[in-house]
Amino acid sequence: MTTWLLLPLGMALGWALSRKSDGVGARHDAETGAAATPLAGVPDNPELQLTLGSLFRRRGEVERALQLHQTLLQRSDIDVDLREETQLELAEDFQQAGLMDQAEAVWRELAAGNGRNAAAAVQELLTVAEQGREWNDAVRLAKQLESLQGASARARVSHYHCELGEEALTAGDLDVARRHARQAERDDPKAVRPRWLQARVAEAAGDLAEAVDRYRAALEIDGRYIDDLLPGLLKALERHGNVSLVPQVLGDIAVNNHAPALLVAQADQQARAGGDPMPMLAAGLVSHPSRVVLKAFLATMAPRPEVIQAGLGETATALRTALEAMEKSTPGYVCEQCGFTPRNRFWQCPACRHWGTIHKVPDRFGV
């Protein structure tokens, strides 16, 4: 039977069968005491039975779908492809019924078979591993998927090693954290995250020069991460104790990176050194028009004696408050894959489950 015919036929049959079980047929069963079988009234066509079972599940009749798919698998006259497709459907039935152990057992059997549907089963197991944060399993499954599909999974595996490294860092196991960070870098040499993790591990170990180097290496790879990396970098620089190093490093980075947050950090350094940050911030409003520069400008302006004398101190403060409220209602991050806009950074998009696709929304007026 041609495939295109199966769906409408299955839908018509599903409708007819459900009417039967809801109506006269069900009453008859109740009267006679005979249990309704899942195959009662279903034509003896395996492909149609597969389609019908899936239709039952989509309609919420999971138990019926399970029975139909399980009965189908007991037949000896179905070919390997249909058997595997039925197994995939059965696993979905189990999943929808909340029977995850059974679903995983079916996927594992399919994955071990190396048949046409092995990759689909491994993908399902990988999703389960990610959701359960079982990162060692995820590494193994991603490599298995790579060999089945021939497409590189190294960027994804790099994230899994970063996850393992972050867990080790939180637990204070710096050697393990370092090892995973290095492996993550080998898996994806152009990724920011392994460098960032290395910087934090170095910082935790008290190796501040190394931490500064790693932060800078991360920024050289992708300057868009400046807002995430700058606070850690400044902290490492300050802990390092060499005061003159801070403006020097910020100046070096500013040669190639024109992020507003960097200009604000430079103005702040100028104020700490006893200078007046206003000219730099005023120029920054033109060269880097953004919320962060305007906010710093207003914060610096409000307490100045000449501003207070002119009666503008409160106005500056009110403007800053309005700006902060505006900031809260603006999305902080966006997924370049699906457009999801979370307030915080996620390495894996919670909406589309892609890795490394969420970036900070640029803070620049007129963009």
Ligand SMILES: [Zn+2]
């Ligand atoms: Zn997404």
